[in-house]
Amino acid sequence: MLDVFRSLKTLLKTSRVQIDNNIFRLHYSITVILLLAFCVIITTKQYVGDPIDCVRSEAIPQSVINTYCWIHTTYTVPRSLKKEVGVEVVAPGVDMETNTKEFRYHKYYQWVCFVLFFQSTLFYIPRWLWKMWEGGKIQALMMDLDVGVCSEQEKKQKKKLLVDYLYNSRGHHNWYAARYLFCEVLALANVCGQMYMLDKFFDGEFLTYGLQVIEFAQLDQEERIDPMIRIFPRVTKCRFYKYGPSANIETIDALCLLPLNIINEKIYIFIWFWFLLLTALTVIVIVFRLVIIACPPVRVYLLNMRFRLSQLDHLHTIVRRTSIGDWFLVYMLGQNIDSVIYQEVIQDLAMKTDSQPSESMMMSTQSKSMMST
Incomplete structure (x- = not known):
């Protein structure tokens, strides 16, 4: 068991090269670890015991009826949840009802471990896509400039190569930034889609599950029905x-204990709140991305606040003369390059960009010369 959890720790290791943001990492790192850990826990008998244990007739072996009830599902009677335990019923929802239309069958517990594993796979897909599309561009452009300890000649040469690349490839990184934005939107669609999928999995109970638990905690003890016991x-x-x-x-009626549900109810209340938090944070990030795209001044101040760059005129020059994709690449490089070297790169790039006429000015000059001829 400990060996399994140790292997999950590898997902927490932070890479030397940062190609995304912290909220995006919550999806493919923390969430994947949590879901896989839950999957391991509910499949380990030493923590939850046997998944089902039924009281049966002496004529039927214990293993037979346990296996039968696990395969063919069990049921409760929802309208008997309010009856008094020990007086009217033996347990909430367990009643001597003969009308099968009143039965609510429970078969989800057969699939919980598989669903958790499938969820963890879906959460990793946006990361896999972005890593494939990114193709190691940031790592290649870093050229070990994140260390900051190198000879002056080597640093000068690498810095010149980086500035020349950023200048000569202006306008060619929009697709690079668009793919990253797509992966963030995909991560949001994934968490929202999973909440909808779990709602279908639990017969329309999951979307309001957390709210019902909060409401249950605030009601009087005589009036409340525990939603965790109902689901x-x-x-x-x-x-x-x-x-x-x-x-x-x-026909033999068996009374079955489901100790696994004591773990399931805690797991899914945590998942409900965690998914809600992930959704809120991801929506904020995507809205902020749209603001960055629409408002160039925001890009300037974001670079200034994030990397403590004091020369705003250089930042204004870079933002004004480059595209949103170029700005995104510059921003990502700032997360990986030594801060002192990064300031020098920004300064050299701004000076080189400012010394050359913009494309619009060049086109205007060319058109005027054509008209004069």
Whole structure:
């Protein structure tokens, strides 16, 4: 068990090269670890015991009825949840009801571990896509300038190569930035889609699950019905059919304990709040991205605040003369290059960009010369 969790720790290791932001990392790092850890926990008998344990007739072996009820699902009676335990019913929702239309069948527990693993895979897809599309561009452009300890000649040469690349490739990084924005939107769509998927998985109960738990905690003890017991019942019933001595079909009611649901209810209340937090943070990030795209001055002040660059005129020059994709690449480089070297790169890039006429001025000059000829 400990070896499994140690292997999950590798997902927490931060790479030397940063190609995304902290909120994006919450999706493919923390969330993936949590889901895989939950998957391991509920499949380990030493923590939750047997997943099902049924009280049965002496004529039927314990293992047979346990396996039968696990495969063919168990059920509760929702309208009996309010009845008094020990007086009217033996457990919430467990009643002597014969009308099968009143039954609520529970079969999700067979699939919880698989669903958790599938969820973790979906959360990693945006990261996988971005890593494939990014193609190691940031790492190649860094040229070990994140260390900052190198000879002056080597630093000068690498810095010149980086500035020349950024200048000569102006306007060619919009698709690079668009792909990253797409991956962030995909991460948001994934967490929203998973909440909808879990709502279908739990028969329309998941979207309001957290709100119901909060409301339950605020009600009087006599009035409240625990939503965790309603969605994840700990005691259920199961009907076992077998042939009797005269070849007639006999029905045996079994009372089943589901200790696994004690873990499931805690896992999914945590997932509900975690997904809500992820959704809110990702929406804020995407809205901020749109503001950055629409407002060039925001790009200037973001570079200034993030990397403590004091010369605003240089930043204004870079933002004015380059595209949003170029700005995004410059910003990502700032997260990976030594701060002193980065300031020199920004200064050299701004001076080189400012010394050359902009494309619009060149086009205007060319058109005037053509008209004069």
